Amino acid sequence: MKILEFIKTVNSRLRSLWDRAAQFQKYADRLLFALALAVLLGALLSVVLRYIERERASRTLVFTQWWHEELNEGFLTNLIEEFESRHNGIRVVLDTRSYDDIKSDFFSLSSFDGAPLSGDIFALDNLWVPELLAREIIENPSQAILSFINVLYYNIDILRQAGFSRPPRNRSEFTAYSRAVINTDRKGLVVDRSGSRGVYDDVFPWIWSAGASLINDGNPTVSSAPVTASLSFLLNLNNEGLILNSEGRKIEDFILGRAAFMIAPAMYIEHVRKGMGEEAFDVTLIPPPDNYAGRTFFASQDWNLALNTASQHKAEAQLFLNFLVENAPLFSEKTGASPPDRLQATIDPFYSKVWEIAMAGQLAGDFAGLPWVELDRLFGEELDELFNQTATPAQAVSVIQREWETVLRE
Secondary structure: OHHHHHHHHHHHHHHHHHHHHHHHHHHHHHHHHHHHHHHHHHHHHHHHHHHHHHHHHHOEEEEEEOHHHOOOOOHHHHHHHHHHHHOOOOEEEEEEOOHHHHHHHHHOHHHHOOOOOOOOEEEEEHHHHHHHHHOOOEEOOOOOOEEEEEEEEEEHHHHHHOOOOOOOOOHHHHHHHHHHHOEOOEEEEEEOOOOOOHHHHHOHHHHHHOOOOOEEOOEEOOOOHHHHHHHHHHHHHHHOOOEEEOOOOHHHHHHOOOEEEEEEEHHHHHHHHHHHOOOOEEEEOOOOOOOOOOOOEEOEEEEEEEEEOOOOOHHHHHHHHHHHHHOHHHHHHHHOOOOOOHHHHHHOHHHHHHHHHHHHOEEOOOOOOOOHHHHHHHHHHHHHHHHOOOOOHHHHHHHHHHHHHHHHHO
């Protein structure tokens, strides 16, 4: 009897343990399920986050430009923030490089071999556009965002110390002024022929101030009397030691008083004003030949935009390009683009003079649509021969004429 009761007791306890074990198994299964679900959700979240990051990266635009350094501090970044606020999910990153570096990337041998260029939107000089279009590096180029005419900057204090109360009005006066102001630490005119725009900014303006064209109806007119005379004028200045040949420091050399004169785009007025003060310098037209009474031409520096043909998100890039074009008036206001509007001209005496110069002259359009980089290279090479005394002005223009004709026939 006791044995039967003992067996019943053991059986009851075994059942109780079994029930507890079953209950524990149920909880264990639930725990394992919960752990598995957590792992699965974590994996899904990781996938979603990677997808979001890829989407964000795929909508990040790179704007390759040199403008950031030449605009008022914060101006370009503020514009970008406004664009991003209007277009949720699109980010714009600035790739700020020098003008010379960007030009070198576009026109180096590696670029001609088809090496990809970074960026989705490019800042461009209008002179580059025809060649970059022909090589299918860019597409959808904009009209000029800004256009800055070239003017003659002069140091008022230096001229006053030499006895001059006004700037030179013609080439003879310019030569006389330069002779009067030079000393062991100072020259008359500072130039930078080695720079990317050296010929365009420091040589051609003298030709255009004589009312001469370098190309007419697509044909070179380099071997004309006004071009030859202009090169002779510059050569004589150089031979007399009146020219400071700067390398990449032209603006700074002028600000520091190492030269009395400089030809540069009007956009540098603000930079020079900060470096010298308003009373120390002024701007005027580039002196024409003596007794010249015709209308002068003036050079300009243009800012353009275009899409990178290799961009992977052109729709977003086009939105940003359009946004910058729409804000061109703001660029003009902040940089003193020339010719400025009448309101700006009445407010600021510097831009009033720029306005007068622009209205009295005519924009030189010699190189519109032409392979500027090659034409510039050929002219620069022959100019070196001229200044190295291995060619005369007449010989130089004759060689350039033939070489330009060859290029333009191809």
